[in-house]
Amino acid sequence: MSPKKAATGPVLPGAVWLRKRPPRRGQHGLTRERIASEVVAQLDRAGLDGLNLRAVAAALDVHPTTLYWHVAVRDDLLDLAVDAVFAELPLPDRPAEDWVDGIRTFMHDLRMALLAHSWSGALASSRPLLGPEALARSEFVYAALARAGFTGDELAAAAAAVTNLVIGSVAAEASWQDGDELTARRAVQEHLQANAHIYPAMAELSFETSAWAAQFAHSAEFLLAGLAEKARH
Amino acid sequence: MSPKKAATGPVLPGAVWLRKRPPRRGQHGLTRERIASEVVAQLDRAGLDGLNLRAVAAALDVHPTTLYWHVAVRDDLLDLAVDAVFAELPLPDRPAEDWVDGIRTFMHDLRMALLAHSWSGALASSRPLLGPEALARSEFVYAALARAGFTGDELAAAAAAVTNLVIGSVAAEASWQDGDELTARRAVQEHLQANAHIYPAMAELSFETSAWAAQFAHSAEFLLAGLAEKARH
DNA sequence: ACCTGAACACCGTTCAAGT
DNA sequence: ACCTGAACACCGTTCAAGT
Numbered sequence: 264m265s266p267k268k269a270a271t272g273p274v275l276p277g278a279v280w281l282r283k284r285p286p287r288r289g290q291h292g293l294t295r296e297r298i299a300s301e302v303v304a305q306l307d308r309a310g311l312d313g314l315n316l317r318a319v320a321a322a323l324d325v326h327p328t329t330l331y332w333h334v335a336v337r338d339d340l341l342d343l344a345v346d347a348v349f350a351e352l353p354l355p356d357r358p359a360e361d362w363v364d365g366i367r368t369f370m371h372d373l374r375m376a377l378l379a380h381s382w383s384g385a386l387a388s389s390r391p392l393l394g395p396e397a398l399a400r401s402e403f404v405y406a407a408l409a410r411a412g413f414t415g416d417e418l419a420a421a422a423a424a425v426t427n428l429v430i431g432s433v434a435a436e437a438s439w440q441d442g443d444e445l446t447a448r449r450a451v452q453e454h455l456q457a458n459a460h461i462y463p464a465m466a467e468l469s470f471e472t473s474a475w476a477a478q479f480a481h482s483a484e485f486l487l488a489g490l491a492e493k494a495r496h
Numbered sequence: 497m498s499p500k501k502a503a504t505g506p507v508l509p510g511a512v513w514l515r516k517r518p519p520r521r522g523q524h525g526l527t528r529e530r531i532a533s534e535v536v537a538q539l540d541r542a543g544l545d546g547l548n549l550r551a552v553a554a555a556l557d558v559h560p561t562t563l564y565w566h567v568a569v570r571d572d573l574l575d576l577a578v579d580a581v582f583a584e585l586p587l588p589d590r591p592a593e594d595w596v597d598g599i600r601t602f603m604h605d606l607r608m609a610l611l612a613h614s615w616s617g618a619l620a621s622s623r624p625l626l627g628p629e630a631l632a633r634s635e636f637v638y639a640a641l642a643r644a645g646f647t648g649d650e651l652a653a654a655a656a657a658v659t660n661l662v663i664g665s666v667a668a669e670a671s672w673q674d675g676d677e678l679t680a681r682r683a684v685q686e687h688l689q690a691n692a693h694i695y696p697a698m699a700e701l702s703f704e705t706s707a708w709a710a711q712f713a714h715s716a717e718f719l720l721a722g723l724a725e726k727a728r729h
Numbered sequence: 730a731c732c733t734g735a736a737c738a739c740c741g742t743t744c745a746a747g748t
Numbered sequence: 749a750c751c752t753g754a755a756c757a758c759c760g761t762t763c764a765a766g767t
Binding site for chain 2: 275276277278280281384385388389390391393398399401402405406409415416417418419420421423424426427428429430431432434435437438439441442443446447450451454455461462463464465468474477478479480481482484485486487488489490492493
Binding site for chain 4: 315
C-alpha cells in the first residue's frame with residue numbers, strides 16, 4: 264500500500280502528476296525537484312540512452328533503490344525532467360496585443376527551450392505532457408487562441424496544431440544532431456543524388472546549409488497564416 | 497572489418513540505410529525484410545519497451561547474436577520497422593489534380609498508417625527517416641508542393657511542416673493510448689477542474705468525447721489553409 | 730515516512746570459433 | 749559470407765528490513 268501502488272490500473276505515461284506527491288522531505292532532503300534537476304543534468308550529459316538510475320542515485324548520494332520511494336518507475340523520471348524543461352520557457356504574464364505575435368513568440372521560445380536539451384523533443388512528442396509547468400504553457404496557448412475567437416473543438420485543434428508542430432519539428436531536428444550532423448547530411452545528399460531518378464524533387468535541393476531555424480520559422484508562418492485566416496472566418 | 501564497422505564515425509540514427517546491405521541470403525534465408533516484419537509483429541504485440549533481441553531471434557529461429565550480422569545495433573531494428581510501416585502508406589502514382597487535395601489525403605493516410613502501429617509515431621518523430629519507403633513518400637510531398645509553386649527553402653519548410661505536424665500529432669495521440677485512455681482522460685479532466693483557478697481556459701473544455709480524428713482534421717486544415725495562402729503569394 | 734541492502738531476472742553486445 | 753556459443757557488463761525492479 265505504498266504511494267506508488269495508489270494509481271489505479273496499469274501505469275500510464277504521465278501518471279506521476281496524477282498521483283499524490285510525498286510532501287515532506289526525507290533525511291537526505293530528497294525531493295522531486297532535486298531528483299528532476301539531477302536527471303536533467305545527466306540527460307544533458309549522457310543522452311536518453313545513457314541515463315541510468317544508479318548514476319542518478321549516486322549523484323544524489325542515495326542508494327539506487329531509494330528513488331523508488333519518490334517515483335514508481337524509471338519513466339517517471341523522464342516526465343519530471345520534461346516538465347523541468349518546460350519550466351525554462353518564459354511565460355508572459357500579460358497576453359500579447361496581437362494574438363498572432365503571442366503564438367509566434369511562444370512557438371519560437373518553446374523550440375529554443377526544447378533544443379537546449381536535445382533529448383527533450385523526443386520525450387515531449389511521445390509522452391502526455393501533464394506536469395504543472397507544461398499545463399501552464401498549454402493554458403497560455405488556449406487563452407491566446409480563445410481570444411482570437413476559437414471555441415470548442417476548433418480551439419482544442421488549434422492549440423494541438425501549435426504544440427504538435429513545434430514539438431514534431433524539434434524532435435526531427437534533434438534526431439539529426441545526435442550524431443555527426445554534417446557527415447550525416449553529406450551521406451544523405453550523396454544518396455539522394457545517386458538515386459536522382461527515384462527522388463528527382465529531393466535531389467534538386469541543396470542541404471548544404473542546414474538552416475534549421477529559418478526552416479522552422481517558415482513552417483510556423485504557414486500554420487499561423489492558416490490560423491489567422493480561419494480566425495477571420 | 498565486418499560490414500557493421502564500415503560506417504565512419506559514431507553510429508548515427510538512421511545509419512542502417514546508408515550502409516551497404518548484405519545482398520545474399522544466408523543459410524536461414526535471413527534477410528532484412530524478414531527481420532523487419534518480425535520486429536514489426538513483436539512491436540505490435542509488446543510495444544517499444546517490450547521489444548527484445550532474444551525474442552526476435554527466437555521467432556526467426558536463429559541465435560540471438562546472429563542478428564548482429566545484419567544490423568549494427570538494436571536501434572537499427574527500429575529503423576527497419578519504421579520503414580516497413582511507411583511501406584503500408586498508399587502512394588498514388590498520379591499526382592492529384594488539386595495539390596491541396598493531394599497533401600490532405602497524404603496527411604490522413606500517413607496518420608492512419610502510423611496509428612495502425614502505436615509505437616511508430618514515437619519512433620518516426622525521434623529518428624531520421626532515411627529508409628527507401630519513407631524517402632519515396634517524402635519525394636511525393638516535395639513534388640506536390642513544388643507543383644504548388646514552392647521552391648528552395650520554402651519548399652523544404654512546407655514539406656517539413658506537413659510531415660512534422662502529422663507525426664507530432666500521431667505521437668501525441670498514441671502516447672495517450674498506451675494505457676487506459678478513458679481513465680487517464682477522466683483523471684486529467686478532474687485535475688484541471690480542481691485547479692480551474694490556474695487553468696481557466698482548459699478547464700472549460702470537455703474532453704468527454706476524445707475525437708482525435710476530428711481534431712486532427714481541423715489541425716490539418718489550419719496548415720493547409722496557410723500553405724494555400726502562401727502558394728498564392 | 731523515508732532509506733538501505735541484498736538479490737533477481739533480463740538484456741544488449743563482444744569475440745572467437747565454426748561451416 | 750553467414751551463423752553459433754559462451755561469456756560479460758549492466759541495469760530496472762522487488763522485497764524485507766532498518767530508523
